Amino acid sequence: MNKAPWIFLGVLFALSLSWWGMVYGPASQVNNLSAELGGGAALKPRVGLAKQGEQVYRENGCYYCHTRIAIGGTFGYEIQITQLGDDQQINEEVVGEDYSTQPVFKKAYAYKAVAKATDALKAEQAKKPEERDEAKIGDANATLISAKAKAGAHGDDVEVNLIAYGVSGVNFEPDLRAQLGLPAEMNTNQVEMVSNARFPVTDGSQKWEDIEGIVRKLKDKAGAQFKLQPVAKEWPDVQRGARRQSVSRDFLFDAHAMVGVMRVGPDLSSQGSKIAPLDKKNGVPVNTIEADNKFYKHLYDPQWNGESSHMPPFRYLFRERTLDEDALAGSGEIIIEKGDAAKVAIIPTAKARALLAYMKSLRTDKSLPEAPLVNLPKQASAK
Amino acid sequence: MSENTENNAPPAPEAKPEAINASCRLPVLFLFFSAAIWAVQASAAGVLGSLKLHVPGFLADCPYLTYGRMQAGVWVAFLFGFAGNAGLGLTLWMLSRLRGMELARPGVVMAGAVMWNIGVTAALVGITLGDQPGIAGYELPAYSSRVLLIGQALIAFSAILTFFSRRHKQLYPSSWYLIASLVAFPWIVGTAHWLLVETPVRGAAQIPVAHWAVTSLQQIWLGCIGLASLIYFIPKITQRELYSRQWAAFGFWMLLILGGWVNLNSGSPLPVWSVKLSQFASMLFVFVLVAVGWNLCQTAKGVPLIGSEDLTLKFMGVSLVSWLVVSLYTVGNSMADWNGLLQFTYAGTAMRQLFSWGFFAMAMFGAIYYVAPRLFGSEVDWACSGTYKWVFYLTAFGAAVVGLAGLGLSYGHGDALTNVETLEVVKKALMPMRIAFMGELAFLGASLIFLCSMACLLFRNCCGECSPMSLIRQCCPAKAEGGAE
Numbered sequence A: 001m002n003k004a005p006w007i008f009l010g011v012l013f014a015l016s017l018s019w020w021g022m023v024y025g026p027a028s029q030v031n032n033l034s035a036e037l038g039g040g041a042a043l044k045p046r047v048g049l050a051k052q053g054e055q056v057y058r059e060n061g062c063y064y065c066h067t068r069i070a071i072g073g074t075f076g077y078e079i080q081i082t083q084l085g086d087d088q089q090i091n092e093e094v095v096g097e098d099y100s101t102q103p104v105f106k107k108a109y110a111y112k113a114v115a116k117a118t119d120a121l122k123a124e125q126a127k128k129p130e131e132r133d134e135a136k137i138g139d140a141n142a143t144l145i146s147a148k149a150k151a152g153a154h155g156d157d158v159e160v161n162l163i164a165y166g167v168s169g170v171n172f173e174p175d176l177r178a179q180l181g182l183p184a185e186m187n188t189n190q191v192e193m194v195s196n197a198r199f200p201v202t203d204g205s206q207k208w209e210d211i212e213g214i215v216r217k218l219k220d221k222a223g224a225q226f227k228l229q230p231v232a233k234e235w236p237d238v239q240r241g242a243r244r245q246s247v248s249r250d251f252l253f254d255a256h257a258m259v260g261v262m263r264v265g266p267d268l269s270s271q272g273s274k275i276a277p278l279d280k281k282n283g284v285p286v287n288t289i290e291a292d293n294k295f296y297k298h299l300y301d302p303q304w305n306g307e308s309s310h311m312p313p314f315r316y317l318f319r320e321r322t323l324d325e326d327a328l329a330g331s332g333e334i335i336i337e338k339g340d341a342a343k344v345a346i347i348p349t350a351k352a353r354a355l356l357a358y359m360k361s362l363r364t365d366k367s368l369p370e371a372p373l374v375n376l377p378k379q380a381s382a383k
Numbered sequence B: 001m002s003e004n005t006e007n008n009a010p011p012a013p014e015a016k017p018e019a020i021n022a023s024c025r026l027p028v029l030f031l032f033f034s035a036a037i038w039a040v041q042a043s044a045a046g047v048l049g050s051l052k053l054h055v056p057g058f059l060a061d062c063p064y065l066t067y068g069r070m071q072a073g074v075w076v077a078f079l080f081g082f083a084g085n086a087g088l089g090l091t092l093w094m095l096s097r098l099r100g101m102e103l104a105r106p107g108v109v110m111a112g113a114v115m116w117n118i119g120v121t122a123a124l125v126g127i128t129l130g131d132q133p134g135i136a137g138y139e140l141p142a143y144s145s146r147v148l149l150i151g152q153a154l155i156a157f158s159a160i161l162t163f164f165s166r167r168h169k170q171l172y173p174s175s176w177y178l179i180a181s182l183v184a185f186p187w188i189v190g191t192a193h194w195l196l197v198e199t200p201v202r203g204a205a206q207i208p209v210a211h212w213a214v215t216s217l218q219q220i221w222l223g224c225i226g227l228a229s230l231i232y233f234i235p236k237i238t239q240r241e242l243y244s245r246q247w248a249a250f251g252f253w254m255l256l257i258l259g260g261w262v263n264l265n266s267g268s269p270l271p272v273w274s275v276k277l278s279q280f281a282s283m284l285f286v287f288v289l290v291a292v293g294w295n296l297c298q299t300a301k302g303v304p305l306i307g308s309e310d311l312t313l314k315f316m317g318v319s320l321v322s323w324l325v326v327s328l329y330t331v332g333n334s335m336a337d338w339n340g341l342l343q344f345t346y347a348g349t350a351m352r353q354l355f356s357w358g359f360f361a362m363a364m365f366g367a368i369y370y371v372a373p374r375l376f377g378s379e380v381d382w383a384c385s386g387t388y389k390w391v392f393y394l395t396a397f398g399a400a401v402v403g404l405a406g407l408g409l410s411y412g413h414g415d416a417l418t419n420v421e422t423l424e425v426v427k428k429a430l431m432p433m434r435i436a437f438m439g440e441l442a443f444l445g446a447s448l449i450f451l452c453s454m455a456c457l458l459f460r461n462c463c464g465e466c467s468p469m470s471l472i473r474q475c476c477p478a479k480a481e482g483g484a485e
Helices: A006-033 A048-059 A088-095 A103-126 A134-152 A158-168 A174-179 A186-196 A208-222 A271-275 A289-300 A348-361 A378-382 B015-053 B067-099 B106-129 B142-164 B173-198 B203-238 B245-259 B272-299 B312-334 B337-342 B345-377 B386-419 B425-461 B468-480
Strands: A036-038 A074-081 A225-234 A318-323 A335-336 A343-348
Touching: A006 B173, A006 B203, A006 B272, A048 A186, A048 A348, A074 A158, A074 A208, A088 A103, A088 A208, A103 A134, A103 A158, A158 A186, A208 A225, A225 B067, A271 A289, A271 A348, A289 A318, A289 A335, A289 A343, A289 A348, A343 A348, B015 B067, B015 B106, B015 B345, B015 B386, B015 B425, B067 B106, B067 B142, B067 B173, B067 B203, B067 B345, B106 B142, B142 B173, B173 B203, B173 B245, B203 B312, B203 B345, B245 B272, B272 B312, B312 B345, B312 B386, B337 B386, B345 B386, B345 B425, B386 B425
Parallel strands: none
Antiparallel strands: A074 A225, A318 A343, A335 A343
């Protein structure tokens, strides 16, 4: 420690360690992340107004009071069977009595039996006349009638029937569907219900260790197809509206990765989903003037509707004029009425509109392979 | 602190302290006085910013004074304005004294100091206009970081020339820290400038780079200068040898190795391995804490630092305690649960304030209290040394209030964030900041007194008979005698 050049070299070496570890390592890994999500889908860069809005967010220093990170929490797994295996007895053993006695399960195997009997009958009927055995056809027909009767014995709830039809993995002709309590002609919703049918065989509170055995048996023994759906246990950010944890790829196309300092205001990682929630059918954000105006009003005067908010007003992002009692708003104007105060009409400037577009771009409602969507527990979601 | 010369190669003759002080006078005083101005700017903006947080409608119609812009400006004014100027000034003086040589090329230092202050001013103007890069803790626009790098290079050039102008058998540990601070600054700011501002990497990759730059600036750059002054002044004033060079060396290398890794939030959207590595580094930071803390405590064993009669030692005592508290917090960040609870609360900001004001500013105030009068000569003292005590009291009070509010009351906010049932999240978030506001007022008071003291010292001693203080003194008796006014 007495030779100055060695101190210099040592300092450079010591600094380079943390530089490689905290700059080069993570940055090169994260810098190489792909926008591809698989299946032809990809993350899209922020463009247009939303991109300009990112600059408005930055220059006003909004990141000092708001974060943009939905952090992780504790969760359990719900095993959702998408297609039951062929052997009913083994599947019953694996899923347990609680689930194997449910109408969906029973009905699904009844549908499987009907499909099997139908196939057997068709196979007999398809034989050449000289090879055809009328006794066998009679037996197959009887089996089919019996199977149809069993299928009808487990209730007439169409929704249950559709889910059972979906997880059974069979395919019926329209006339046969009608005989089995299913719609002969299915509308879009019903088709979707069948294709997305899930039969949960755990309640979502189990850890991986608890379900590992069931997963192995379902896969290796029962031959069922299933997916694991995370269900939030103690996950405050999900309970507050985020759909999943924020990950590096959420910041992939940010010009400035402003993760945020403090949560004096709410976390904004899912703000887009709150202003413009996804349409359940086509997965496209639904923009409404009401939601947009609510955001503008909040930005102009955070306490406009008597809300307790500590956000400062950003009035300079609007053009405003006071209205007389009976005056009407002009085109594009938003009226703010607050208690006894005079009515005010505001028009958002380009910066306010850009900020709204940026807010709408902050979303966690699309699943990523490394961050799947998380469901709320059934009781909580019912609330 | 003895520095033996080598037997086989006699070093250049050691310069007299008076000559060293004279060589440092102009550039170092310029840096110290600039630091005093920036300290007032930083603390005043801090008070104004906090006021905006407590009264959201206050100055809300002025786009240049949003809370976010003010917070960015506060940190830049403190870090590069106050800390940069004071730290570089002290570095030059300490290196000259430790090497026993006059400051080399003081003109170059002056040029560097002017450049540095232009850079800080440009940064603050840029932030006010909305040019900050959006990285909390590193808010330098591209144009200002270029100027700052040139300014620092000029000052470091003089420091390096001074350092190599004389050979010693032993380098005192403070020299290691000062060299490290001179090397670390261009590395850190250069990396941040190129990877975050000039040619920014992709958004996701900016997160680890920004964290490294911000943490390194605080832990390594400021930490090295602050600890150098503690290791220099505590033994010097207590007139003892440093307890252990080995402990000092261990603490020094561990600080350099670990300083850039620590304090990454457990919720950061980064690869898990980097978060875990940061937690591991935060845990290892206990070695830095023990090595430096134990060494200095043993050096000052039996001497009450904070209760000492010597004001510089008092400053150093509070500075050491603050550094130990912040380092403990850093070690605490290795626990994911603790970090998870506090990561989005005021605790992190409070610890940064405690580090800046409680540790670094205290060390600088104490060092400047010792150094500045000596630059004019051995017989010069502060104009009103009694008032300088208030710099100590107010800064210590402010640091204690901010630290206690941040550590004690942020749990409520953290708990509210993790408990969905809690409705009053904002109320709980603001509670520690409301209390810390008193601390910020104290910082402002301390900065104003510091600036006034520096101004008095300069005016009284800078210009001889033409100094404002001399003119006032000459005028007062004349008035009393009914003479010409």
